[in-house]
Amino acid sequence: MxxxxxxxxxxxxxxxxxxxxxxxxxxxxxxxxxxxxxxxxxxxxxxxxxxxxxxxxxxxxxxxxxxxxxxxxxxxxxxxxxxxxxxxxxxxxxxxxxxxxxxxxxxxxxxxxxxxxxxxxxxxxxxxxxxxxxxxxxxxxxxxxxxxxxxxxxxxxxxxxxxxxxxxxxxxxxxxxxxxxxxxxxxxxxxxxxxxxxxxxxxxxxxxxxxxxxxxxxxxxxxxxxxxxxxxxxxxxxxxxxxxxxxxxxxxxxxxxxxxxxxxxxxxxxxxxxxxxxxxxxxxxxxxxxxxxxxxxxxxxxxxxxxxxxxxxxxxxxxxxxxxxxxxxxxxxxxxxxxxxxxxxxxxxxxxxxxxxxxxxxxxxxxxxxxxxxxxxxxxxxxESSMWRSEPRVGVAHRLMARVPDGATVQASNALVPHLADRTSVSIYGWPTSRPNPQWIMVDTLVPWDQRWPLSESDERASLARARNSGYLTVAEQDGFVLLSRSG
Incomplete structure (x- = not known):
């Protein structure tokens, strides 16, 4: 039944x-x-x-x-x-x-x-x-x-x-x-x-x-x-x-x-x-x-x-x-x-x-x-008015990221990574498992302290100094953004 x-x-x-x-x-x-x-x-x-x-x-x-x-x-x-x-x-x-x-x-x-x-x-x-x-x-x-x-x-x-x-x-x-x-x-x-x-x-x-x-x-x-x-x-x-x-x-x-x-x-x-x-x-x-x-x-x-x-x-x-x-x-x-x-x-x-x-x-x-x-x-x-306010730094960031060639290996600050992911091989600057010795580095040094990750301000500053000492050249530095390229 x-x-x-x-x-x-x-x-x-x-x-x-x-x-x-x-x-x-x-x-x-x-x-x-x-x-x-x-x-x-x-x-x-x-x-x-x-x-x-x-x-x-x-x-x-x-x-x-x-x-x-x-x-x-x-x-x-x-x-x-x-x-x-x-x-x-x-x-x-x-x-x-x-x-x-x-x-x-x-x-x-x-x-x-x-x-x-x-x-x-x-x-x-x-x-x-x-x-x-x-x-x-x-x-x-x-x-x-x-x-x-x-x-x-x-x-x-x-x-x-x-x-x-x-x-x-x-x-x-x-x-x-x-x-x-x-x-x-x-x-x-x-x-x-x-x-x-x-x-x-x-x-x-x-x-x-x-x-x-x-x-x-x-x-x-x-x-x-x-x-x-x-x-x-x-x-x-x-x-x-x-x-x-x-x-x-x-x-x-x-x-x-x-x-x-x-x-x-x-x-x-x-x-x-x-x-x-x-x-x-x-x-x-x-x-x-x-x-x-x-x-x-x-x-x-x-x-x-x-x-x-x-x-x-x-x-x-x-x-x-x-x-x-x-x-x-x-x-x-x-x-x-x-x-x-x-x-x-x-x-x-x-x-x-x-x-x-x-x-x-x-x-x-x-x-x-x-x-x-x-x-x-x-x-x-x-x-909120702040959502619609024009921020010149954002334009600077995009102009500097545009200088990174397609297909390049990059390490970048956390908030910059999504803007590079569609055309480069990008990972996070300072993250322990990121691909070492990238061709390009781009860092936002003015990130507020409560949004900093994974490096503190002092660690980031020391890391950039080490990168320059190891052969990275400063391509651009404007409004707190630092763009480095590996020599050779």
């Missing part, structure tokens, strides 16, 4: 949707995107692109990670496996992160060989992730509520933080997650699995999220599909972590696993792991602050939806890590959480069988929180 295709949970969820729709006559089933959805998507794309390009033009992008990913895409565009000079001479990037999906950018890079191509792709991918969410919200809540939810999602702090910090492979995860979550919530199990499985090609940890999708699919009644999805996701991540990454990594192993140690525990080994996955998940307090901010846009209603479990693997590895940057709200680490939180928010509103007035209050509060947080995060920089 064939198993029933729907479960009590599914029927309950459908009944809840019908309850909300019954109160909202504009919530009839429509699967096509309305004009305002395309306008919203286009406006978000232009906003994200404007911010990221402006930051890049003002020398505020970095070698880690814009230049690294450009070197990866450049490798794919040339028909090679991805390598990065920034990580080390001919460093194989499949030994650092398993992200073959970035090869999809190669055709665009053939036409537009520039880091700006990567920034444009990222802006487009993240903007596109609003479409599945607004389509679903429009169907069950009505167009007005869908507009507010779409805008709130588009300006959410996790997205803003990701847009402002170079390019990252997880941009591909945003539309995949949004599509798969909406399909799962609406009982389209095969579509949910098909949307989730490509996450295995985005990053090595996302297979665990795929496994959670599989469990949720199984619990919704599609047991064979769900178990298969869960097994593929779990085995995929383990294969990447334990086999593929160590195979390509020059040092063997997967270096980031060491972040689960060094907890300060007394026992070491198992004791460190126990600490990391218990007390270490909530201390120091920055972790709880981040968790509160992750859930705040949904008024914590996301916790009422089983979809929120898809966020668990990402939160676990971030908070269990001894590397402190993922603990906070900066960088790109919360990008994958935003589609999950907002999909869970919509699902929670449906499940509550709330009246139209209650839904409006919840959605209005969601928008209010987004607006309240907006000035604290990078999208607000578009409204």
């Amino acid at each position: 064939q198993a029933p295709t729907t479960t009590l949970t599914e029927r309950s969820n459908c009944a809840a949707e019908e309850s909300v729709v019954a109160d909202n006559p504009v919530g009839e089933e429509r699967s096509h995107a309305e004009w305002w959805m395309w306008v919203l998507t286009g406006a978000l794309f232009l906003t994200y692109l404007l911010l990221s390009l402006r930051l890049h033009e003002r020398l505020l992008t970095n070698s880690f990670d814009l230049a690294i990913f450009e070197q990866a895409v450049r490798s794919y565009a040339e028909g090679r496996l991805p390598v990065s000079e920034v990580k080390g001479p001919d460093f194989p990037l499949l030994g650092d992160h398993f992200s073959p999906i970035v090869a999809l950018i190669a055709p665009l890079y053939w036409l537009w060989p520039s880091p700006k191509a990567l920034l444009a792709v990222q802006a487009g991918l993240i903007a596109a992730s609003v479409l599945p969410l607004t389509l679903w919200a429009r169907r069950v809540l009505g167009s007005g509520m869908a507009v507010v939810i779409g805008v709130s999602y588009g300006i959410s702090w996790g997205i803003a933080s990701a847009i402002s910090i170079d390019f990252h492979e997880v941009a591909f995860a945003a539309p995949l997650l949004a599509y798969a979550l909406v399909a799962l919530a609406n009982g389209r199990m095969r579509q949910a699995a098909c949307g989730a499985l490509p996450l295995l090609l985005v990053k090595e940890d996302l297979g665990f999220s795929v496994a959670v999708f599989g469990v949720l699919i199984a619990l919704r009644g599609a047991r064979r599909l769900g178990i298969t999805t869960a097994v593929v996701g779990l085995c995929g991540s383990l294969l990447q972590l334990l086999v593929i990454l160590p195979f390509f990594n020059p040092g063997g192993g997967y270096g980031r696993l060491q972040w689960l140690g060094d907890s300060g525990g007394d026992n070491g080994g198992v004791g460190d792991l126990f600490y990391r996955f218990t007390i270490g998940l909530i201390t120091p307090e920055i972790k709880m602050t981040t968790l509160v901010l992750v859930l705040a846009p949904s008024l914590f209603l996301a916790l009422r939806s089983p979809l929120i479990w898809v966020a668990a693997p990402t939160l676990l590895w971030r908070f269990a890590s001894s590397y402190d940057v993922p603990w906070g709200t900066t960088h790109h680490y919360s990008l994958v959480l935003m589609p999950i939180v907002f999909a869970s928010f919509i699902d929670a509103l449906v499940r509550r069988q709330s009246s139209k007035g209650s839904v409006r209050r919840y959605v209005a509060s969601c928008a209010a929180i987004g607006l309240l947080l907006l000035p604290q995060f990078p999208l607000w920089r578009l409204f």
Whole structure:
């Protein structure tokens, strides 16, 4: 006998949707995107692109990670496996992160060989992730509520933080997650699995999220599909972590696993792991602050939806890590959480069988929180006069970099590396694994102390003196920029 295709949970969820729709006559089933959805998507794309390009033009992008990913895409565009000079001479990037999906950018890079191509792709991918969410919200809540939810999602702090910090492979995860979550919530199990499985090609940890999708699919009644999805996701991540990454990594192993140690525990080994996955998940307090901010846009209603479990693997590895940057709200680490939180928010509103007035209050509060947080995060920089002020030093930097010939080996200051990665073999000046004895060196000696990396001002000054003594000639020195070329 064939198993029933729907479960009590599914029927309950459908009944809840019908309850909300019954109160909202504009919530009839429509699967096509309305004009305002395309306008919203286009406006978000232009906003994200404007911010990221402006930051890049003002020398505020970095070698880690814009230049690294450009070197990866450049490798794919040339028909090679991805390598990065920034990580080390001919460093194989499949030994650092398993992200073959970035090869999809190669055709665009053939036409537009520039880091700006990567920034444009990222802006487009993240903007596109609003479409599945607004389509679903429009169907069950009505167009007005869908507009507010779409805008709130588009300006959410996790997205803003990701847009402002170079390019990252997880941009591909945003539309995949949004599509798969909406399909799962609406009982389209095969579509949910098909949307989730490509996450295995985005990053090595996302297979665990795929496994959670599989469990949720199984619990919704599609047991064979769900178990298969869960097994593929779990085995995929383990294969990447334990086999593929160590195979390509020059040092063997997967270096980031060491972040689960060094907890300060007394026992070491198992004791460190126990600490990391218990007390270490909530201390120091920055972790709880981040968790509160992750859930705040949904008024914590996301916790009422089983979809929120898809966020668990990402939160676990971030908070269990001894590397402190993922603990906070900066960088790109919360990008994958935003589609999950907002999909869970919509699902929670449906499940509550709330009246139209209650839904409006919840959605209005969601928008209010987004607006309240907006000035604290990078999208607000578009409204700051300093972002649009002309800086003569930037022009000087570009003129001096133009003197470096195509194909040359270069070491450059961190913020200059992304501007040279499309046409030279460039690495970071002062980084221990950079290719030694480059043909050219270009350094910005006026970098503020809090942005200096990897050399301090005194170390940089001493290093430049050693370079000159070893035969490098000063080609140009202007406005704090120093351009050296190796004699002979």
